[in-house]
Amino acid sequence: MRKPCCDKQDMNKGAWTKQEDEKLMDYIRTHGEGCWRTLPKAAGLHRCGKSCRLRWINYLRPDIKRGNFAQDEEDLIIKLHALLGNRWSLIAGRLPGRTDNEVKNYWNSHIRRKLISMGIDPNNHRLNQITPRPQNQSISPVLTSSGSMNKDTSKPTKNFGDNDRISDAASCLEDEKPGSHDLNLDLTIAIPSPSPLIVEKKGQNELKLTEEVESGRPFPTLHLFR
DNA sequence: AAGCAGTGCAACCGCGAAGCC
DNA sequence: CGGCTTCGCGGTTGCACTGCT
The missing domain is CATH 1.10.10 (Arc Repressor Mutant, subunit A)
Known part of the structure; x- marks a missing residue:
C-alpha cells in the first residue's frame, strides 16, 4: 500500500x-x-x-492568463487534442499563459460538450452515427473517410501508452484513402514526412508540431464545429 | 423566495517517469 | 542495477455559483 x-x-x-x-x-x-x-x-x-x-x-504564477478562452485558443485546443489526445500539459504548452488544468477543465466543460452535441465523438474527433449532426454544415469526409467509426471509445485512457492516444488520432490517417483530403497531421516542421508518424519526440516532453497545426488552417473537426 | 439541477473551476488523488544514491 | 524519493501529469471530486422552475 x-x-x-x-x-x-x-x-x-x-x-x-x-x-x-x-x-x-x-x-x-x-x-x-x-x-x-x-x-x-x-x-x-x-x-x-x-x-x-x-x-x-x-x-x-505571474504569467497566467485568466479569463475566457479566445476563439483561436479554442480552435488550437481542438486541433491539438485531435493530435495529442488528453495530454493536457503538452496542449497547454502551446497556449501561452494557460495551464494544463485550465485547458483540461475547459475541454471537459465546454468543448467536449459542444462536440458531443454536434455528434462528434470528442475522444477521436470523428462523427458518431447515432447522434444528430448539425444542420447546414458540410460534413467533411475527412472524419469518416474510412466509413468506419471508432469502436473503442470506452477504452480507459489510463491504459494508453505514450503514443497510443496519438495513434488513435493517427488512425484517421491510416484509415483514409490517399487524396481523400488535404489534412496533414505530420507534426514535423521542417520536412514533411511521408510516414504516418504523427509526433516526433524531441527530448523530454518537447514535441514538434507541424506548421499546419499552428497556422490556423482549416482542421476537420473545426469544419463541423463552426 | 426557496429548492433543485446544471455548470465551472480549484484542488486532491494516484500513478508513472525521472533522478538520485 | 535496483530501490527509494521526488516530481509531473491526468483523472476525479467537491463545492460555490447560476439559472430555472
Missing part, C-alpha cells in the same frame, strides 16, 4: 487562503521554484509540496 503524500494531521487542505497565497508567492519570489518537498516547511505553510506546486502553477 502506497503511503499518502500528505499523511500529517496538521496539513491544511481545501481552498487556499490569501495569507497562504502570499506566503507561497513571497517564498518563490525570493527562492525560486523547485524542491516542492521542502518548500512548505521553509515557507511556513501547512500544506504538502504537491499542493503548493499545484497552487503556484495553476493560480499564482
Whole structure:
C-alpha cells in the first residue's frame, strides 16, 4: 500500500487562503521554484509540496492568463487534442499563459460538450452515427473517410501508452484513402514526412508540431464545429 | 423566495517517469 | 542495477455559483 503524500494531521487542505497565497508567492519570489518537498516547511505553510506546486502553477504564477478562452485558443485546443489526445500539459504548452488544468477543465466543460452535441465523438474527433449532426454544415469526409467509426471509445485512457492516444488520432490517417483530403497531421516542421508518424519526440516532453497545426488552417473537426 | 439541477473551476488523488544514491 | 524519493501529469471530486422552475 502506497503511503499518502500528505499523511500529517496538521496539513491544511481545501481552498487556499490569501495569507497562504502570499506566503507561497513571497517564498518563490525570493527562492525560486523547485524542491516542492521542502518548500512548505521553509515557507511556513501547512500544506504538502504537491499542493503548493499545484497552487503556484495553476493560480499564482505571474504569467497566467485568466479569463475566457479566445476563439483561436479554442480552435488550437481542438486541433491539438485531435493530435495529442488528453495530454493536457503538452496542449497547454502551446497556449501561452494557460495551464494544463485550465485547458483540461475547459475541454471537459465546454468543448467536449459542444462536440458531443454536434455528434462528434470528442475522444477521436470523428462523427458518431447515432447522434444528430448539425444542420447546414458540410460534413467533411475527412472524419469518416474510412466509413468506419471508432469502436473503442470506452477504452480507459489510463491504459494508453505514450503514443497510443496519438495513434488513435493517427488512425484517421491510416484509415483514409490517399487524396481523400488535404489534412496533414505530420507534426514535423521542417520536412514533411511521408510516414504516418504523427509526433516526433524531441527530448523530454518537447514535441514538434507541424506548421499546419499552428497556422490556423482549416482542421476537420473545426469544419463541423463552426 | 426557496429548492433543485446544471455548470465551472480549484484542488486532491494516484500513478508513472525521472533522478538520485 | 535496483530501490527509494521526488516530481509531473491526468483523472476525479467537491463545492460555490447560476439559472430555472
